[in-house]
Amino acid sequence: MEFRLHERLAADTALVADWPLSRILLMNDARFPWLILVPRRAGANEVFDLDATDRVTLTDEICRAGKLLKALTGCAKINVAALGNAVPQLHVHVVARSPGDAAWPGPVWGSGQTVPYAPAARDEFLRRVVNGF
Amino acid sequence: MEFRLHERLAADTALVADWPLSRILLMNDARFPWLILVPRRAGANEVFDLDATDRVTLTDEICRAGKLLKALTGCAKINVAALGNAVPQLHVHVVARSPGDAAWPGPVWGSGQTVPYAPAARDEFLRRVVNGF
Numbered sequence A, B: 001m002e003f004r005l006h007e008r009l010a011a012d013t014a015l016v017a018d019w020p021l022s023r024i025l026l027m028n029d030a031r032f033p034w035l036i037l038v039p040r041r042a043g044a045n046e047v048f049d050l051d052a053t054d055r056v057t058l059t060d061e062i063c064r065a066g067k068l069l070k071a072l073t074g075c076a077k078i079n080v081a082a083l084g085n086a087v088p089q090l091h092v093h094v095v096a097r098s099p100g101d102a103a104w105p106g107p108v109w110g111s112g113q114t115v116p117y118a119p120a121a122r123d124e125f126l127r128r129v130v131n132g133f
Helices: A007-012 A052-073 A119-132 B007-012 B052-073 B119-132
Strands: A013-018 A022-027 A034-039 A077-082 A092-097 B013-018 B022-027 B034-039 B077-082 B092-097
Touching: A007 A013, A013 A119, A022 A052, A022 A092, A022 A119, A034 A052, A052 A077, A052 A092, A052 A119, A052 B052, B007 B013, B013 B119, B022 B052, B022 B092, B022 B119, B034 B052, B052 B077, B052 B092, B052 B119
Parallel strands: none
Antiparallel strands: A013 A022, A022 A034, A034 A092, A077 A092, A077 B077, B013 B022, B022 B034, B034 B092, B077 B092
């Protein structure tokens, strides 16, 4: 079975890059600097569906994404989560959070209304993310 | 600096066990089967504050906790998250979720009012968790 990105994730994000294990996506919500990592493993819904090697790689990629967002934004905290109640395909949110943001100190999921990026702002953030790798 | 469990985590949970890296806690909220893993590393606030060896161990312990909760509850999905907006000490939530639970499909954090366990029910769940290890 071939990996195929879930259509809901595709609709909500812009492509950043493919890392060794994960497809890296930018969530289209200008309220929060927010990456989503999707391991390119067909049928994986839970972290424990990955084999031990992939789990190590995923953890490394989570750390890489978190350090990158922290460096780019100077945020107070990185939120990391694999939820999947709505989209079962395994995907990991890595979100830069700071006091005063639109959901602080609550979680970003289900909080208020998404604010899509203006295309120029999205492309500028994508450029900064890609250059930060 | 010695590891010391954050007082808010201590107040909200019951002790389950110490695993090789993490202190395992049961969240005192009968609405959700909910474990919290706290790596016993003083000063760690982010996953990337751990060294590579500890990160592997933490990921293994997350998988162990998730598989255990899934086996005990037959839940539809495991939610895994390291947030820390309120309590900066690194801690990882591992929560069993199913359609129809008190927050489904939203996140458990900040959702409604906590329902503390009756002591007998808490002890029964603790017994099942400990026996499941």
